[in-house]
Amino acid sequence: MKDFAGLYAELDATTSSNAKLAAMQAYFAQAAPQDAAWAVYFLSGGRPRQLVPVRILRELAVEVSGLTPWLFEESYQAVGDLAETISLVLPENPHTSEAGLAQWIEDKLLPLRGETPDYLSRQLPLLWAQLDRPSLMLCIKLITGSFRVGVSKLLVTRALASMAGLDSKRVAQRLVGYTDLSNRPDAASYLKLIAPESSDEHAQRGGQPYPFFLAHALAQPVEQFEALLGPASHWQVEWKWDGIRAQVVKRDGRLWVWSRGEELVTERFPELDSLVHGLPDGTVIDGEIVVWKTARPSTEDAFDPQSSAPPAVQPFALLQQRIGRKTLDKKILEEVPVVVLAYDLLEWQGEDWRNQPQARRRTQLEQVIARCNNPVLLPSPVLTGEDWFDLARQREASRRLGVEGMMLKARDALYGVGRTKDMGVWWKWKVDPFSVDAVLIYAQRGHGRRASLYSDYTFAVWDGPPESSQRALVPFAKAYSGLTDAEMREVDSIVRKTTVEKFGPVSSVKPSLVFELGFEGIALSRRHKSGIAVRFPRMLRWRQDKTVDEADSLATLQDLLA
Amino acid sequence: MDLVIARPEGLYCPAGDFYIDPWRPVERSVITHAHGDHARTGNGHYLASSASEGILRARLGQDINLQTLPYGQRLTHQGVTLSFHPAGHVLGSAQIRLEYGGEVWVASGDYKIEPDGTCAPFEPVRCHTFITESTFGLPIYRWQPQAQVFAEINQWWQANIALGKASVLFCYSFGKAQRILHGIDETLGPILSHGAVEPLNRVYRDAGVYLPPTLYAGDVKKNDPLLRQALIIAPPSAGGSSWMRRFGDYSDSFASGWMRLRGTRRRRGVDRGFVLSDHADWPGLLWAIEQTGAERVMVTHGSIGVLVRHLRERGLDAQGFNTEYGDDEEDNTTAEPAIAEVQP
Numbered sequence: 094m095k096d097f098a099g100l101y102a103e104l105d106a107t108t109s110s111n112a113k114l115a116a117m118q119a120y121f122a123q124a125a126p127q128d129a130a131w132a133v134y135f136l137s138g139g140r141p142r143q144l145v146p147v148r149i150l151r152e153l154a155v156e157v158s159g160l161t162p163w164l165f166e167e168s169y170q171a172v173g174d175l176a177e178t179i180s181l182v183l184p185e186n187p188h189t190s191e192a193g194l195a196q197w198i199e200d201k202l203l204p205l206r207g208e209t210p211d212y213l214s215r216q217l218p219l220l221w222a223q224l225d226r227p228s229l230m231l232c233i234k235l236i237t238g239s240f241r242v243g244v245s246k247l248l249v250t251r252a253l254a255s256m257a258g259l260d261s262k263r264v265a266q267r268l269v270g271y272t273d274l275s276n277r278p279d280a281a282s283y284l285k286l287i288a289p290e291s292s293d294e295h296a297q298r299g300g301q302p303y304p305f306f307l308a309h310a311l312a313q314p315v316e317q318f319e320a321l322l323g324p325a326s327h328w329q330v331e332w333k334w335d336g337i338r339a340q341v342v343k344r345d346g347r348l349w350v351w352s353r354g355e356e357l358v359t360e361r362f363p364e365l366d367s368l369v370h371g372l373p374d375g376t377v378i379d380g381e382i383v384v385w386k387t388a389r390p391s392t393e394d395a396f397d398p399q400s401s402a403p404p405a406v407q408p409f410a411l412l413q414q415r416i417g418r419k420t421l422d423k424k425i426l427e428e429v430p431v432v433v434l435a436y437d438l439l440e441w442q443g444e445d446w447r448n449q450p451q452a453r454r455r456t457q458l459e460q461v462i463a464r465c466n467n468p469v470l471l472p473s474p475v476l477t478g479e480d481w482f483d484l485a486r487q488r489e490a491s492r493r494l495g496v497e498g499m500m501l502k503a504r505d506a507l508y509g510v511g512r513t514k515d516m517g518v519w520w521k522w523k524v525d526p527f528s529v530d531a532v533l534i535y536a537q538r539g540h541g542r543r544a545s546l547y548s549d550y551t552f553a554v555w556d557g558p559p560e561s562s563q564r565a566l567v568p569f570a571k572a573y574s575g576l577t578d579a580e581m582r583e584v585d586s587i588v589r590k591t592t593v594e595k596f597g598p599v600s601s602v603k604p605s606l607v608f609e610l611g612f613e614g615i616a617l618s619r620r621h622k623s624g625i626a627v628r629f630p631r632m633l634r635w636r637q638d639k640t641v642d643e644a645d646s647l648a649t650l651q652d653l654l655a
Numbered sequence: 656m657d658l659v660i661a662r663p664e665g666l667y668c669p670a671g672d673f674y675i676d677p678w679r680p681v682e683r684s685v686i687t688h689a690h691g692d693h694a695r696t697g698n699g700h701y702l703a704s705s706a707s708e709g710i711l712r713a714r715l716g717q718d719i720n721l722q723t724l725p726y727g728q729r730l731t732h733q734g735v736t737l738s739f740h741p742a743g744h745v746l747g748s749a750q751i752r753l754e755y756g757g758e759v760w761v762a763s764g765d766y767k768i769e770p771d772g773t774c775a776p777f778e779p780v781r782c783h784t785f786i787t788e789s790t791f792g793l794p795i796y797r798w799q800p801q802a803q804v805f806a807e808i809n810q811w812w813q814a815n816i817a818l819g820k821a822s823v824l825f826c827y828s829f830g831k832a833q834r835i836l837h838g839i840d841e842t843l844g845p846i847l848s849h850g851a852v853e854p855l856n857r858v859y860r861d862a863g864v865y866l867p868p869t870l871y872a873g874d875v876k877k878n879d880p881l882l883r884q885a886l887i888i889a890p891p892s893a894g895g896s897s898w899m900r901r902f903g904d905y906s907d908s909f910a911s912g913w914m915r916l917r918g919t920r921r922r923r924g925v926d927r928g929f930v931l932s933d934h935a936d937w938p939g940l941l942w943a944i945e946q947t948g949a950e951r952v953m954v955t956h957g958s959i960g961v962l963v964r965h966l967r968e969r970g971l972d973a974q975g976f977n978t979e980y981g982d983d984e985e986d987n988t989t990a991e992p993a994i995a996e997v998q999p
Contacts, residue, residue: 105917105921106920106926106927106928107926108924158794160794161965161968163964164793164794164961164965165794167793167958167961168793168794168795171793171795171916172795172916172917172918173918174917174918177916177917178795181794181795181797181915182794182795185797539918540918541917541918541921542918542921542922543918543922544916544917544918544919545916545918545919546918546922578922
């Protein structure tokens with residue numbers, strides 16, 4: 094536990110990838126395999142479900158620290174992190190536990206799940222008393238499932254690979270699914286990750302998917318495309334769907350569906366079960382799960398940008414409602430049906446096809462889909478244009494079609510691992526976001542790096558035109574990204590100076606700041622006061638040149654809905 | 656009648672017609688210590704502790720109209736008896752004791768409880784009303800003994816020497832810098848100080864405070880192998896400036912009470928954060944307040960609302976005082992909004 098807390102502190106203290114890599118290598122080199130197994134699990138994003146309700150943790154922290162509840166709450170607001178707050182207010186102890194990470198997780202922490210409040214309030218203080226402050230903070234983060242540290246999965250992969258003398262793509266491959274809830278890390282599973290290359294390595298086992306290949310954003314103007322990318326004919330162009338990226342794996346007579354977060358989501362999409370019949374064993378398809386309602390006569394027509402019928406692909410918000418459900422009843426399945434829009438073939442007849450060129454994979458994919466002949470598996474259409482300018486014109490239909498823009502994939506590119514560029518590149522060529530000028534009216538202190546800094550804001554627009562004398566500001570979106578650190582500090586100090594009232598952690602401020610807010614989607618919502626919900630709101634720019642009166646109104650947002 | 660009230664110019668003593676640490680120019684000022692937010696230029700007359708004279712003149716000008724008084728010695732002005740008592744914050748820092756018609760008030764300015772060897776240690780003074788700061792007025796702020804922090808700094812410096820890297824330590828140039836110089840292990844390697852720090856070192860040495868020999872960083876050439884062994888003391892404003900280029904490969908760190916929080920540490924973007932403050936921590940504030948025996952407490956700059964509410968719950972008559980004092984730890988992110996919010 095202490096060693097892993099030491100690693101956490103080192104990773105947390107630096108922004109240098111090399112330093113992080115070195116710290117992980119040093120840790121893995123000395124860690125017992127069963128401890129390393131859990132370390133890999135947590136570092137690459139694994140999170141067991143919450144073990145103890147947060148309410149109980151808070152109550153216990155208040156009790157053990159001897160603070161009044163409001164003083165604990167004030168402390169939490171200043172720190173912005175529950176585990177850290179608890180570790181700062183509890184009495185300091187010398188570290189007396191000899192137990193390693195695995196023993197802590199398996200023998201002390203996991204058994205806490207489902208225990209009675211009574212038992213927990215006796216047991217937790219005993220556990221806490223064995224840990225020094227850094228270990229205590231880590232322990233609470235593991236309990237709440239909020240362990241996060243600034244390393245990417247790629248970096249963990251590299252650390253393991255260099256230590257074991259393996260290709261990091263191989264390690265990435267072995268690591269897929271490692272953090273799924275169904276997996277319980279142990280010494281054997283860790284040793285498998287770093288074992289020497291074996292001859293039957295490529296023979297996929299069970300439902301394991303491949304690491305997803307991720308796209309890079311392309312922000313240059315279209316005039317530069319020819320120079321940057323070469324002729325458009327060298328590229329496979331598709332719509333960029335706004336759904337859930339997924340892999341459909343068919344092996345040994347069974348079907349698995351994996352999300353991009355490497356979570357097994359098969360049970361969430363029962364309508365895809367029927368694919369078990371149409372796809373031969375040894376097939377892995379990469380694509381996007383979207384909500385699909387076709388009012389159009391044929392699939393081809395459904396993709397026709399010229400068609401006047403509403404698009405078949407539905408807003409992400411609808412898919413989100415469905416994901417949120419614990420049980421999927423018949424009504425939901427009828428009202429919010431999904432399909433897979435397939436765009437890549439990663440395995441065919443049990444062979445890893447990722448080293449085949451894009452164009453070849455595509456051709457084969459189309460045959461697989463045709464043979465499968467199931468309306469829940471559709472090909473994501475390939476778009477053609479005379480040149481980049483022609484494609485740019487077609488891209489203007491994105492909003493109407495309910496897509497985010499286009500994907501550009503080099504026809505000769507291989508299928509890489511994660512956000513790499515060495516085997517070929519996928520570009521996402523997104524349309525500009527919607528934007529409005531909105532007024533900051535509430536601010537709240539942030540978390541993590543932004544602890545104690547007013548960095549989370551609520552924005553409002555006017556409910557009437559400028560000439561109306563009684564118009565008021567209506568909140569419609571929260572945003573906390575898009576500003577530079579320097580801007581955020583400046584806004585923070587203005588918030589402190591213009592605070593009107595405090596409601597718990599939220600400060601209402603005298604309206605004086607205008608920001609250009611960007612967002613990806615907009616929909617009617619009954620849950621919001623403004624009647625409108627926006628997707629991925631973020632600050633594009635601080636409009637220091639605009640006064641509050643010049644901010645946009647609800648009418649502007651309603652126009653965007655049309 | 657209140658001996659001290661808050662006015663737009665600063666904390667004011669109506670009976671004696673003078674201000675304590677005014678933030679706007681006034682005729683008569685009494686100064687707790689020489690940090691820029693407490694001692695400003697433009698006042699007609701200054702009264703301060705004898706120990707702060709060197710620093711005050713160095714910062715505000717040799718020719719200011721300054722009268723000084725040794726710690727503990729009394730002076731009566733318009734019936735108000737004044738005296739200075741050590742606050743343990745920086746060289747010359749003082750609490751100001753005021754007595755008038757049997758009422759005793761103490762204005763503490765900024766203070767620190769743990770003695771550090773670079774200034775006279777904090778001395779509790781009995782009073783009816785105590786004016787306290789609240790910079791670190793939350794229970795999350797509890798300091799380690801400074802010896803432990805110096806040991807961490809020494810270890811970091813040694814590790815850098817082993818890697819052939821310069822060690823750049825950012826800290827406030829008046830007070831914190833000298834405290835660090837006084838506390839670290841000078842045998843580890845050469846010590847350099849930034850141009851903003853060096854003149855203050857001189858004042859400390861002149862006042863008889865031991866500081867190890869320091870080189871002026873400007874005198875050392877770029878790529879001098881000495882740099883790879885050196886500890887460099889610099890103000891935070893030097894970070895990210897072209898001044899840093901001369902050190903080649905370096906590790907940087909920041910010493911401040913704010914480094915107690917992970918968020919502020921990460922935001923600072925340095926390799927290491929050392930938790931070292933010249934202010935009282937939460938237990939220190941509560942201890943100091945208790946020691947004065949005061950039944951009434953006026954809370955200034957920092958977490959006013961929190962400390963006021965907490966003291967009220969303990970049966971004291973506590974109130975917030977709005978001031979314009981800032982933060983000499985230079986990363987004022989935890990301070991509450993400027994309004995003195997007092998929750999019911």
